[in-house]
Amino acid sequence: MRIAVVGGLAAGPAAAAEAKRQAPDAEVVMFEEGRHVSIGTCEIPYYIAGHLGGADALVVNTAEKLERSRGFEVRLRERVTALDARAGRLVVDALDYGAQREERFDRVILATGARARRLGVPGEDAAGVFVIRDLEDAQAVRLWLETESVRHVVVAGGGYIGVEMAEAVRDRGLQATILDPSGRVLNNTVACEASDLMDRAVAAAGVAVRAEKPTEILADRAGRVRAVRTDAGELVGCQMVVVSIGVEPRTELAVAAGARVGEMGGLAVDDRMKTSLANVWACGDVAEVPRAPDGRRVLWPLAPTGRRSARVAARNAASRGGRADTFRPIAGGVAVKAFGIEVGSVGLSLAQAADAGLDAVAADVRHWTRTAAFPGSCPIDVRLVVERGAGRLLGGQIVSAEGAALRADVLVPLVQAGATARELAEDLDLVYNPPVAPAVDPLKVAASVAVRRAGR
Incomplete structure (x- = not known):
C-alpha cells in the first residue's frame, strides 16, 4: 500500500x-x-522579539x-x-x-x-509589509527589524497573533499601533467579553488600539512602507506593517x-x-x-x-478494514499571554451561542487567583456561558495575570462532555492551596452564579 x-x-x-x-x-x-517541515509557528512572535535566539529554535x-x-x-x-x-x-x-x-x-x-489572509488594499506589496505564517516569514521580519530604521510598527488585526506581535515589537523598544475595527484586542479570536484586563495592560504598555482598518499602504520612492491610510481617513506613519487578520x-x-x-x-x-x-x-x-x-x-x-x-x-x-477511528468534537480551547496578562477561552462565547441558536446566559465574577491575603494574589475575571434551563456549560473565558490558561484547561473536558454548571459548582474537588488557589476556586464561584442565572 x-x-x-x-x-x-x-x-x-x-x-x-x-x-x-x-x-x-x-x-x-x-x-x-x-x-522546511515541522515548524513551531506559535513560537514565531517570541523569535521575532529576540527571546529564542536563532531560527533553529523554531x-x-x-x-x-x-x-x-x-x-x-x-x-x-x-x-x-x-x-x-x-x-x-x-x-x-x-x-x-x-x-x-x-x-x-x-x-x-x-x-x-x-x-495568511491579505488585506487586499492598494500598496500591500510594499517592502516592509509582512504576514506571519512560516519560517521564511519569521526570518524576513527579523531581518527587516535588524537592518532597517524601524521606529513604529502598525499591526493590522487585534487577534492573538496581532497582540503577540505588538508585544514583540515593544520588547524590541519600538512603538506599536494595533488597527482593529472592534477597537479592542482579542475580540473575535479569544473572547474577552466580560474583562478589560488585557485592554488595560495593552494601553499601559503604550500600544494604541484604534477602531479602524487599513484601506491603503503608502510607500516611499524606494518602495518601502511609510504610512497606512485607514477607513477613518487617518494616516498612520510607520516603517513596518504586520498583517494578522486570520487565515x-x-x-x-x-x-x-x-x-x-x-x-x-x-x-x-x-x-x-x-x-x-x-x-x-x-x-x-x-x-x-x-x-x-x-x-x-x-x-x-x-x-x-x-x-x-x-x-x-x-x-x-492506513486501515485494512479494521475498526474505524472517529474524531471527537473539539471544545475549542485557546489561550494567549501578552503584556503580563493571560486569557483562556473554551467553547462558545455568549455571542457565538446566540449565533448558534442556543438560549444562553452568562455568569461573570471577579475573584482572586490565590487566597486573598496571600502575597501575589491578583484579580481574575471569569465568565461562564451556560444553556438556560438545562445549565449545560457551553463555554467560558478567563482573564488574569496568572492561572487563566490552566483554569481554561479544566473547562475543556467539561464542555466536551456536556457537563452542567451545577456539576462544576458542586461535584468537582478543585485544588485548594493558599499560594496556588483559594478555598473556593474562581471557576466554582462562577459556576454557582451560573446555576442561579440558568435556573437549574
Missing part, C-alpha cells in the same frame, strides 16, 4: 508518522513544497530526523499540483528542477494547511479534484476525517471539524486540533 501525505508543516508529519505506525509495511511519502523536526525516526519518506520542494482520486494519481512539480511527473498512490491524506484554508488542490467544501470554506469531512473523494482524507487547518457545544463544523487552525485530526485521518487511511 502506498500512502501520500500532502503538506509537511504541522498536521502532515503527525499524519505520516501515524500512518507508518498503523501500517509498517506501507510506503508513506510526505510532500512539502517549502524547504524547527521542531528536520526531514532527515523524521525519515530516520519515523520511517516515512520526506520530499521537500515538491508541490502536488493535481489529484486524480479515481485513478489514484498525483501530479508533482519538483520546484528546484522545474520538472513535473505523475505518481501513483493508493490513499492520500491532505494536510495542505492554511495561508484561510488551502483547498485548491482538493476542490480541483472535486472535493466538497463545508460552510466555512474548509474541506468537508466525516467523523473519520474522510473527504467526499474516494481514498482521500484530510486533516489540520484545511479541514472542518465539529465543535462540542452545538456540533457545528468549524475551522480551528491550531496545533492540538491539527495533530488530533491527523492521527484520526491517518489511522483510517
Whole structure:
C-alpha cells in the first residue's frame, strides 16, 4: 500500500508518522513544497522579539530526523499540483528542477494547511509589509527589524497573533499601533467579553488600539512602507506593517479534484476525517471539524486540533478494514499571554451561542487567583456561558495575570462532555492551596452564579 501525505508543516508529519505506525509495511511519502517541515509557528512572535535566539529554535523536526525516526519518506520542494482520486494519481512539480511527473498512490491524506489572509488594499506589496505564517516569514521580519530604521510598527488585526506581535515589537523598544475595527484586542479570536484586563495592560504598555482598518499602504520612492491610510481617513506613519487578520484554508488542490467544501470554506469531512473523494482524507487547518457545544463544523487552525485530526485521518487511511477511528468534537480551547496578562477561552462565547441558536446566559465574577491575603494574589475575571434551563456549560473565558490558561484547561473536558454548571459548582474537588488557589476556586464561584442565572 502506498500512502501520500500532502503538506509537511504541522498536521502532515503527525499524519505520516501515524500512518507508518498503523501500517509498517506501507510506503508513506510526505510532500512539502517549502524547504522546511515541522515548524513551531506559535513560537514565531517570541523569535521575532529576540527571546529564542536563532531560527533553529523554531524547527521542531528536520526531514532527515523524521525519515530516520519515523520511517516515512520526506520530499521537500515538491508541490502536488493535481489529484486524480479515481485513478489514484498525483501530479508533482519538483520546484528546484522545474520538472513535473505523475505518481501513483493508493490513499492520500491532505494536510495542505492554511495561508495568511491579505488585506487586499492598494500598496500591500510594499517592502516592509509582512504576514506571519512560516519560517521564511519569521526570518524576513527579523531581518527587516535588524537592518532597517524601524521606529513604529502598525499591526493590522487585534487577534492573538496581532497582540503577540505588538508585544514583540515593544520588547524590541519600538512603538506599536494595533488597527482593529472592534477597537479592542482579542475580540473575535479569544473572547474577552466580560474583562478589560488585557485592554488595560495593552494601553499601559503604550500600544494604541484604534477602531479602524487599513484601506491603503503608502510607500516611499524606494518602495518601502511609510504610512497606512485607514477607513477613518487617518494616516498612520510607520516603517513596518504586520498583517494578522486570520487565515484561510488551502483547498485548491482538493476542490480541483472535486472535493466538497463545508460552510466555512474548509474541506468537508466525516467523523473519520474522510473527504467526499474516494481514498482521500484530510486533516489540520484545511479541514472542518465539529465543535462540542452545538456540533457545528468549524475551522480551528491550531496545533492540538491539527495533530488530533491527523492521527484520526491517518489511522483510517492506513486501515485494512479494521475498526474505524472517529474524531471527537473539539471544545475549542485557546489561550494567549501578552503584556503580563493571560486569557483562556473554551467553547462558545455568549455571542457565538446566540449565533448558534442556543438560549444562553452568562455568569461573570471577579475573584482572586490565590487566597486573598496571600502575597501575589491578583484579580481574575471569569465568565461562564451556560444553556438556560438545562445549565449545560457551553463555554467560558478567563482573564488574569496568572492561572487563566490552566483554569481554561479544566473547562475543556467539561464542555466536551456536556457537563452542567451545577456539576462544576458542586461535584468537582478543585485544588485548594493558599499560594496556588483559594478555598473556593474562581471557576466554582462562577459556576454557582451560573446555576442561579440558568435556573437549574
